[in-house]
Amino acid sequence: MTPLAVSLGDPAGIGPEIIAESWAQRDAEGLVPFLVIGGAEVIRQAAHSRGLNLPVEQIADPAQAASIFGHALPVLGSDHCPYSPGAPDQTGAELALFSLETATRLAREGKAAGVVTAPIAKGELAKVGFTFPGQTEFLAVACGMQEQDAVMMLAGPSLRTVPLTVHCALADVPGLLSRELIEHRARIVAKALRSDFGVANPRLAVCGLNPHAGEGGRFGDEEARIISPAIAALCAEGLEVTGPHPADALFTPRARATYDAALAMYHDQALVPIKALDFDEGVNVTLGLPIVRTSPDHGTAFNIAGKAIADPGAMIAAIRMAGEMAARRASHG
Numbered sequence: 001m002t003p004l005a006v007s008l009g010d011p012a013g014i015g016p017e018i019i020a021e022s023w024a025q026r027d028a029e030g031l032v033p034f035l036v037i038g039g040a041e042v043i044r045q046a047a048h049s050r051g052l053n054l055p056v057e058q059i060a061d062p063a064q065a066a067s068i069f070g071h072a073l074p075v076l077g078s079d080h081c082p083y084s085p086g087a088p089d090q091t092g093a094e095l096a097l098f099s100l101e102t103a104t105r106l107a108r109e110g111k112a113a114g115v116v117t118a119p120i121a122k123g124e125l126a127k128v129g130f131t132f133p134g135q136t137e138f139l140a141v142a143c144g145m146q147e148q149d150a151v152m153m154l155a156g157p158s159l160r161t162v163p164l165t166v167h168c169a170l171a172d173v174p175g176l177l178s179r180e181l182i183e184h185r186a187r188i189v190a191k192a193l194r195s196d197f198g199v200a201n202p203r204l205a206v207c208g209l210n211p212h213a214g215e216g217g218r219f220g221d222e223e224a225r226i227i228s229p230a231i232a233a234l235c236a237e238g239l240e241v242t243g244p245h246p247a248d249a250l251f252t253p254r255a256r257a258t259y260d261a262a263l264a265m266y267h268d269q270a271l272v273p274i275k276a277l278d279f280d281e282g283v284n285v286t287l288g289l290p291i292v293r294t295s296p297d298h299g300t301a302f303n304i305a306g307k308a309i310a311d312p313g314a315m316i317a318a319i320r321m322a323g324e325m326a327a328r329r330a331s332h333g
Contacts, residue, residue, distance in 0.1 A: 002113040003065040003074070004034040004322050005103035009118025010096045011039055011081055012088040013300025014310035016046035019118060020054050021312035022319055023073040029316050032323035033069035034116065035062055037099040037106075038079035045083040050308045062111045076102070085306025093124040100135065104142045107291040113326035114292025115139070116318050119300045133167035135295065136286050143289050148181075151188045151287040153261065154270060154297050155321065156278025159251065160261040162189055162287075163270035173266045174222060177209065182230035182263070189261055190239055192287035195332065196325045197260075205250060205259035206231055206243030207269055213244045227265075251277075271297075280313035283321050292325045294318040 009015025019036055020043050022029070036043060040056050047054035057072035059065060065074040079098055081091040100120070106112040117135050132138040140150035153162045164185055165176045186204055193202035206227060207213075210220035217224055227244040234241040242259070249255060250262055251273040264270035274282050274297065282297030296314030304310055 001066045004114050005106045005112035006034050006036045006116045007103040008039040008099040010121045010300045011042045011092040012084050014305050015118030016043045018312040018315040020047035022316050024052050031319050033066045035065040035074040035076050037076050037102045040075040041080050042083045049306045086302045088121050088124045093128045114322040116322050117295040121300050149288050151185050153285045153287050154274040155285050156282040158277040161270035161274050162263045163267045165266050177226050179230040186234050188288040199260050203259045204241045206263045207247040208244035209265040213246045280311045281317045283318045292322050294322040
């Protein structure tokens, strides 16, 4: 069985300990085999901080991971740095970047079934040459794609949301929205829901940008000028798309039952509801890539790193979802 590749994330954050905890709960959670890229000693010490007796075995080839996974956590290579929870530094950022780049390469080469990325500190990575707004954009370029062709989706047990604009100032959002953007990303989401999530007939709900979805033009014209024409075009293609919906009412239990994914106009419009509902099980999924990629939907949490209080639920959910996505892709050739 081809294992998943897990990138270490910033070694000063909670990534190493929630990776260790995920391996410790592998049987109870039914996780597929995975290997970690670099940081064997960091993971040992992070596990110790949580009271885990974690056997770590360094490997030289990803193919070794499946046979080792049952009795030890496989870690590829000897790259390491000091374990300093809560105190990020350049050495840790360099290891984080190496781990991300290597995990992505293994997936592209077919030596890993997918990539699960632990949280990074973008500011720290920028100091060692990382020029991307986030890992989603990095993965798109690493896979030879345009950044706009990789779509971020946040997925949990209660909700799936997609921010159509992501890492930008709120003031820039109206100027970035276009019919083409909405249509392009909606098509990617619908296709991924079919291929990666087994949703035969995806239902998409589209948020408005303005309060009350513009209130008939009283609070802005983006709904009438941009969003509604995009929805009409998508429906004409045979997709089941509704909206624009007032965002303040789209995430109630009754409303959530009417769609498979909600398309939001900006970052917080998508991330606030998913974090409110599914914070400990929320997964960041990159749609549209030739490889599988997931990540826990939270940050490095430097303030609690090494204190044995970080919840591993989102990392476990990310590993589980990556395994399920990889299995669906494999079954469809």
